[in-house]
Amino acid sequence: MMEQDSNEQIEQRKLKLSQLQEMGVNPYSGRSERNTDIVTIHHAHGEQDRQQLEDTRESLPRYTIAGRIMALRSFGKAAFVKLRDRTGSVQAYVARDDIGSDAFGQFKKIEVGDIIEVCGFPFRTKTDELSLHATTCRLLVKAVRPLPEKWHGLKDRETCYRQRYVDLMVNEESRERFLMRGRIVKFIRDYFTARDYLEVETPMMHPLLGGAAAKPFVTHHNTLDMDLYLRIAPELYLKRLVVGGFDRVFEINRNFRNEGISPKHNPEFTMIEWYQAYATYHDLMDLTEDMLCTMARQLLGSDTITYGEHQIRLQAPFPRLTIRQALLQYSHLTEAELEDVQSLQRLLKELGVDGEHMSHERILFALFEELVESKLIQPTFIVDFPKEISPLAKSHQDNPDITERFELFVAGWELCNGFTELNDPVDQYERFLKQVEAKQSGDEEATDMDLDYIRALEYGLPPTAGEGMGIDRLVMLMTNAQTIRDVILFPHMRPEHI
CATH class of the missing domain: 2.40.50.140 (Nucleic acid-binding proteins)
Structure with a gap:
């Protein structure tokens, strides 16, 4: 009818x-x-x-x-x-x-x-x-x-995503959300420019897979007769620029990962990545705190924001917990139990995760993902990640099995990922080799051997820290959006029959 x-x-x-x-x-x-x-x-x-x-x-x-x-x-x-x-x-x-x-x-x-x-x-x-x-x-x-009739508006979410032009006409909330997205991106750009970062653009099509652990989209260049990957991260190109003398660089642009769609994931998404020479991951945690707190005050007028049923306080300093500390604070596990590898493997199996071939540190991280991550509502830095899942991060000076890496969790999900960069070309080469072995064993998310990046490191990468932040997730947080589709103007969907 x-x-x-x-x-x-x-x-x-x-x-x-x-x-x-x-x-x-x-x-x-x-x-x-x-x-x-x-x-x-x-x-x-x-x-x-x-x-x-x-x-x-x-x-x-x-x-x-x-x-x-x-x-x-x-x-x-x-x-x-x-x-x-x-x-x-x-x-x-x-x-x-x-x-x-x-x-x-x-x-x-x-x-x-x-x-x-x-x-x-x-x-x-x-x-x-x-x-x-x-x-x-x-x-x-x-x-x-x-x-749509004025007293009904456009309430069907699928129609809002497919016909965003109508959604923007009749739904004030959607219009304001995307206006806020523009303000957030402008704020970020101004924030980094004011701190003497250079905005750059790096390739969107890569001959090698690198910069993150993700399954790629593959395309073909006819003239060069070669397959290329739509980039999963700009990291290795940005660090080449630091080698070249641009000590502070950032890029706001698209990444593409051929993975599932969920309330927090879209195959095409926007990120900012930035790199600062002569800095460590501690420096970037300080910067991230300041940026988010300043953004909330300037754009929202408060350092306390509403997200779903939670009141989230963007007030520095944010807690900084190791994976072990987070497990002790947010799960039932004791210090003694954290050292019992076989018991931890059995617990992982009960949770539906096969930890048989994992290292001790990797098992702890898997348990963190299962037991803790969703409980981190207030902004919390989780620091010092296993080396085997951090192929580009510098080893921790006190423990060679972990790296100087952090992720920021807010509202139960990851918002940022950063680390002190690995600048030893021999160590990087060996880690790339392990990634190649993993890829040959069937890991579709493992990266390739990038010999040119090794060559760049051989010229000398200064002590550097780098970070990536998902713009879409940040906009979700700042606008109280419960799904990533609400903050992407044209999210990916199956074709419709018109």
């Missing part, structure tokens, strides 16, 4: 489109005489009362605005329309006696969803609403598809 109603409305709109064309109206104008944005009217006259506007009517500016009709109330020879542009909304009063009979006859064919241009002066209605009294009104674009 709904589809039938929709088709009937479309046919009615197409009929009005034909009638407008018969009147000599171009229903798809290529230009507008707009001279201001709607927000300008509110800024200029929002403090003026009805009498002030009435007394100064002759001297008031004539504003020409353009926008989409979001509501329309007709009273025979006059109508009120609610117009919205990118800056806001305003009501316009359109009367036959003001715009003329011919123009009003055309106006009567206009409907909610159409885009119009209105010229007029500001006034206040009997209900004291600041409005624009139209002296001219013309159609710019006729919409032949109706908007």
Whole structure:
């Protein structure tokens, strides 16, 4: 029935489109005489009362605005329309006696969803609403598809993702979320630029797989006749730039991982990665704290944010726990039990994870993922990760089995990953060899041997720390979005049959 109603409305709109064309109206104008944005009217006259506007009517500016009709109330020879542009909304009063009979006859064919241009002066209605009294009104674009009914809006999430253009028209929450995303990206860019980081761009297609543990997308370059990977991370290219003398670099761009889709994962996602010479992972944890806390205060006006049912405090310093410390604090395990490898393997098996061939440190990390990760609601750095899952991180000076690596967890999931960079070319070569062996054994996420990167390290990579942060997840956190699809304008979905 709904589809039938929709088709009937479309046919009615197409009929009005034909009638407008018969009147000599171009229903798809290529230009507008707009001279201001709607927000300008509110800024200029929002403090003026009805009498002030009435007394100064002759001297008031004539504003020409353009926008989409979001509501329309007709009273025979006059109508009120609610117009919205990118800056806001305003009501316009359109009367036959003001715009003329011919123009009003055309106006009567206009409907909610159409885009119009209105010229007029500001006034206040009997209900004291600041409005624009139209002296001219013309159609710019006729919409032949109706908007969702105003009292229902667009609530079906799949339709919101597939038809984001409609979602942005009718759902204020979605529109504000993506405006906030733009502010967050700008804040990050300004934050790093102010700290003398250079923004760079590195290749999106890589001849070798490297920079992270992930299954790639593969494409083919016809001219070079070679397969390439859509990048899973820009890390190795950014560190080459540090070798070259750019001591502080960052990149905000897309990564691609041929993996599952979930509320926290999309195959195509946005990250920032940054690298700082003469810094350690402790320095980057300090920077991350400051950046997130400053962002919350500046963009949200508070260092406490709401995420789901939680109140999350972005207040430095964030706790810094080793994997062992986190297990002791957030699980039932004791210090003695953490040293009993066979008992830990049995526990892992009960949790559905095969830990038979794992090292002791790797077993502890697997247990952390199963027992602790989801409990880390307040911002918490987990530090010192197993060497075997950190092929690019520098070994810890006190324990060669772990690395100087951290991940920041908020709301029960990972937001950032960083470490002091491995700059020993011999050690890096040996770790690459282990990755190659793992790949030959069937590990689709293992990286390739990158001999050019080894060559770069042989020229000397300064002591350096680097970090990656997921922009999509950060926007989720800052806008209280429960799924990553809500913060990506066009998330990946199966094809629909239109």
